[in-house]
Amino acid sequence: xxxxxxxxAKRTGLGLATISSYxxxxxxxxxxxxxxxxxxxxxxxxxxxxxxxxxxxxxxTIGIVIPELxxxxxxxxxxxxxxxxxxxxxxxxxxxxxSDAEREKEAVDFLYHRRVDGLIVMPTGSSASGFQKFVRxxxxxxxxxxxxxxxxxxxxxxxxxxxxxxxVERLIQKGHRKIGMIAGPEDVYTARERQEGxxxxxxxxxxxxxxxxxxxxxxxxxxxxxxxxxxxEANPDMTAVFISNYEMTVGAMMEINDLGIRVPDELSVIxxxxxxxxxxxxxxxxxxxxxxxxxxRAAADTLIEKLTGKAPxxxxxxxxADGEPTTLTVTLKTGFVEGxxxxxxxx
Amino acid sequence: xxxxxxxxAKRTGLGLATISSYxxxxxxxxxxxxxxxxxxxxxxxxxxxxxxxxxxxxxxTIGIVIPELxxxxxxxxxxxxxxxxxxxxxxxxxxxxxSDAEREKEAVDFLYHRRVDGLIVMPTGSSASGFQKFVRxxxxxxxxxxxxxxxxxxxxxxxxxxxxxxxVERLIQKGHRKIGMIAGPEDVYTARERQEGxxxxxxxxxxxxxxxxxxxxxxxxxxxxxxxxxxxEANPDMTAVFISNYEMTVGAMMEINDLGIRVPDELSVIxxxxxxxxxxxxxxxxxxxxxxxxxxRAAADTLIEKLTGKAPxxxxxxxxADGEPTTLTVTLKTGFVEGxxxxxxxx
DNA sequence: ATGAAAGCGCTAACAA
DNA sequence: TTGTTAGCGCTTTCAT
Numbered sequence: 001x002x003x004x005x006x007x008x009a010k011r012t013g014l015g016l017a018t019i020s021s022y023x024x025x026x027x028x029x030x031x032x033x034x035x036x037x038x039x040x041x042x043x044x045x046x047x048x049x050x051x052x053x054x055x056x057x058x059x060x061t062i063g064i065v066i067p068e069l070x071x072x073x074x075x076x077x078x079x080x081x082x083x084x085x086x087x088x089x090x091x092x093x094x095x096x097x098x099s100d101a102e103r104e105k106e107a108v109d110f111l112y113h114r115r116v117d118g119l120i121v122m123p124t125g126s127s128a129s130g131f132q133k134f135v136r137x138x139x140x141x142x143x144x145x146x147x148x149x150x151x152x153x154x155x156x157x158x159x160x161x162x163x164x165x166x167x168v169e170r171l172i173q174k175g176h177r178k179i180g181m182i183a184g185p186e187d188v189y190t191a192r193e194r195q196e197g198x199x200x201x202x203x204x205x206x207x208x209x210x211x212x213x214x215x216x217x218x219x220x221x222x223x224x225x226x227x228x229x230x231x232x233e234a235n236p237d238m239t240a241v242f243i244s245n246y247e248m249t250v251g252a253m254m255e256i257n258d259l260g261i262r263v264p265d266e267l268s269v270i271x272x273x274x275x276x277x278x279x280x281x282x283x284x285x286x287x288x289x290x291x292x293x294x295x296x297r298a299a300a301d302t303l304i305e306k307l308t309g310k311a312p313x314x315x316x317x318x319x320x321a322d323g324e325p326t327t328l329t330v331t332l333k334t335g336f337v338e339g340x341x342x343x344x345x346x347x
Numbered sequence: 348x349x350x351x352x353x354x355x356a357k358r359t360g361l362g363l364a365t366i367s368s369y370x371x372x373x374x375x376x377x378x379x380x381x382x383x384x385x386x387x388x389x390x391x392x393x394x395x396x397x398x399x400x401x402x403x404x405x406x407x408t409i410g411i412v413i414p415e416l417x418x419x420x421x422x423x424x425x426x427x428x429x430x431x432x433x434x435x436x437x438x439x440x441x442x443x444x445x446s447d448a449e450r451e452k453e454a455v456d457f458l459y460h461r462r463v464d465g466l467i468v469m470p471t472g473s474s475a476s477g478f479q480k481f482v483r484x485x486x487x488x489x490x491x492x493x494x495x496x497x498x499x500x501x502x503x504x505x506x507x508x509x510x511x512x513x514x515v516e517r518l519i520q521k522g523h524r525k526i527g528m529i530a531g532p533e534d535v536y537t538a539r540e541r542q543e544g545x546x547x548x549x550x551x552x553x554x555x556x557x558x559x560x561x562x563x564x565x566x567x568x569x570x571x572x573x574x575x576x577x578x579x580e581a582n583p584d585m586t587a588v589f590i591s592n593y594e595m596t597v598g599a600m601m602e603i604n605d606l607g608i609r610v611p612d613e614l615s616v617i618x619x620x621x622x623x624x625x626x627x628x629x630x631x632x633x634x635x636x637x638x639x640x641x642x643x644r645a646a647a648d649t650l651i652e653k654l655t656g657k658a659p660x661x662x663x664x665x666x667x668a669d670g671e672p673t674t675l676t677v678t679l680k681t682g683f684v685e686g687x688x689x690x691x692x693x694x
Numbered sequence: 695a696t697g698a699a700a701g702c703g704c705t706a707a708c709a710a
Numbered sequence: 711t712t713g714t715t716a717g718c719g720c721t722t723t724c725a726t
Contacts, residue, residue, distance in 0.1 A: 002484060004719055015697035020721060029695065044480065049460045050406060051719035053397045054702050061440075061461075069426040072417070079416040079443050086442065091461055093408075093438050096426050107433075113396045114408075114438055133391070137349065221623055253627045276568055280600045282629045351703055362713035367705060376711065398703035401718050 003043035011039040023047060053115070061091045062303065063111030065121045067099040072274050073246060073290065074122065077144065080296030081120060088304055090117070101125025108134060118303045123148045126187060140306040142299045146189035154306075154328040156298045160190050163288045163334035164197025164244065167270045170336070171240045172205045175345025176268060180213045180241040182227040182248050188219065194244040213238065217248045224251025232259065239268060240342065246273035253281060264343035275337055284339035291332050298330050350390035358386040370394060400462070408438045409650065410458030412468045414446040419621050420593060420637065421469065424491065427643030428467060435651055437464070448472025455481060465650045470495045473534060487653035489646045493536035501653070501675040503645045507537050510635045510681035511544025511591065514617045517683070518587045519552045522692025523615060527560045527588040529574040529595050535566065541591040560585065564595045571598025579606065586615060587689065593620035600628060611690035622684055631686035638679050645677050
């Protein structure tokens with residue numbers, strides 16, 4: 001077993017408090033500092049963060065709960081967030097809940113037992129109940145990507161509706177009228193928002209909304225492929241399609257290949273999220289992009305702020321005069337990368 | 348703050364040991380069991396794993412160190428491993444070291460401070476020095492994907508050489524002779540192995556090895572694109588190319604698109620790793636696949652075995668009669684997914 | 695600036 | 711089976 005502070009104290013003839021003070025950046029006489037450093041070197045001493053965590057009641061660990069690690073969008077965010085958090089001395093415990101609400105609840109419980117100091121969550125389920133214990137403990141939660149009622153916490157979102165609206169209007173401006181959409185699951189926040197954006201763009205431009213042009217996929221590759229097929233069958237005259245997440249974009253492209261449809265001659269496509277995939281496609285895909293690094297930074301910064309700032313946690317506290325709890329919602333703008341997958345009609 | 352065992356003891360009138368016994372599956376009188384369960388319910392008691400970890404000197408936490416989380420191959424493995432480990436009660440702390448040896452060392456240190464019980468590492472650097480502290484503490488390490496001299500630990504590998512050889516021989520069998528390879532960095536274990544496989548296939552089939560047909564990329568998308576360009580410039584008559592990892596496959600395909608090269612008519616392609624990308628490409632790519640789930644399971648199982656099995660850890664212990672340390676090396680077979688990116692020459 | 699001592703919440707002897 | 715007690719390695723008053 002490794003050396004402990006006690007060993008250092010014995011070795012240097014100093015008291016425990018002095019060693020502790022040194023380790024935590026306190027003032028120590030030059031002579032003693034050297035002695036301590038020597039002892040640490042010789043005994044290979046390393047602070048035991050577990051003991052420290054028990055004493056201080058802060059583990060310097062953040063729990064992250066996500067639907068799928070195996071998903072570029074989430075992975076990019078996690079990578080960045082982990083990096084930022086670690087640079088602040090925080091470890092991250094990541095739990096992949098496989099887009100399953102039950103497993104999500106288990107993950108939160110698991111992390112609660114581990115006494116993480118805070119949580120970054122991309123909610124899968126829609127029930128707030130699993131978070132109550134955590135909230136009650138006064139520890140901060142930051143939600144990413146999706147909003148959830150009933151959990152007092154900060155949210156880092158993306159302007160999904162605006163993104164979808166923008167994408168569809170680009171199609172309209174190029175002369176498309178029969179525009180299909182591969183939408184996501186009805187119970188997913190982002191999916192609803194994106195669908196809303198589609199409809200607004202359609203209506204705002206005086207196009208009659210045609211229900212058969214919207215097909216729901218389940219945010220997976222297979223789902224995207226199936227949706228694409230159904231969409232094409234129901235609407236052979238459709239000239240463009242907007243696909244509302246990355247996995248479904250991949251699936252739809254697979255299906256388009258299988259059906260031998262030429263893009264953009266026979267069908268224009270706007271996809272979502274993954275710029276590398278977009279560039280590697282033939283022709284290059286036009287896509288909506290999400291600011292993953294910004295999302296990660298906003299989430300990590302917000303959490304660290306809560307953890308180190310003065311405002312303990314917005315329990316039942318009041319924000320200034322109004323009765324609002326002090327929660328923050330950041331909505332980030334999406335981007336658009338132009339490819340060659342959209343045809344222009346000469347009007 | 349949450350309730351502690353002491354609170355439960357007071358509430359039930361029982362001793363601490365009884366509560367502890369109950370929590371750890373010991374025998375408790377039925378009557379008391381009920382009392383304890385009631386108290387736990389009412390006080391919202393949750394075991395403090397931090398305290399438990401301090402006492403038992405086992406945190407039930409595994410550290411994972413990887414070059415890039417933001418990489419499908421790694422992400423798939425991590426997802427699976429995390430799942431398995433958590434189902435055994437182990438939390439995972441993931442550290443992404445951005446393919447940087449220095450950061451890798453820091454990550455190992457970081458995890459050591461956190462007193463993780465074991466490590467799963469996909470080594471980036473080639474120096475074993477960063478692991479010595481960990482090894483000395485007697486905690487188990489499992490290395491994945493790449494081997495490293497000087498660290499006594501179990502290894503889960505893939506038959507990289509065989510995979511590359513097989514891929515190249517498929518090209519040869521279809522009549523290709525001028526076969527290019529986009530190889531990986533010289534200092535990466537898997538890259539060397541795959542290149543070796545290429546050369547063996549070439550030589551074994553009586554083809555004269557042409558140095559200019561092997562271009563080194565750096566395992567990134569940009570590197571793959573650059574390598575593809577150089578390869579094509581140096582060898583306009585090359586009929587096929589084997590690309591030795593996923594990122595470079597994407598990059599190469601981007602470049603192929605840019606150059607307007609038709610696959611497989613003008614150039615046959617065999618890529619690596621990501622089956623979804625392969626299927627979504629036009630035409631569908633033929634690729635080598637790695638058994639990510641198997642790798643993850645092997646790694647997780649091996650580690651758990653070490654952690655719970657009787658054999659404490661192969662320190663300076665002897666394996667049977669010979670002087671070998673008891674380390675295990677598993678080498679898994681790769682797969683191959685046939686696409687339409689390889690042309691057959693009528694010989 | 696330094697030391698002594700208490701205690702964070704738990705487990706594990708040892709006794710009863 | 712249950713209770714008592716002594717720590718695990720650290721931080722943190724409170725003295726000095």
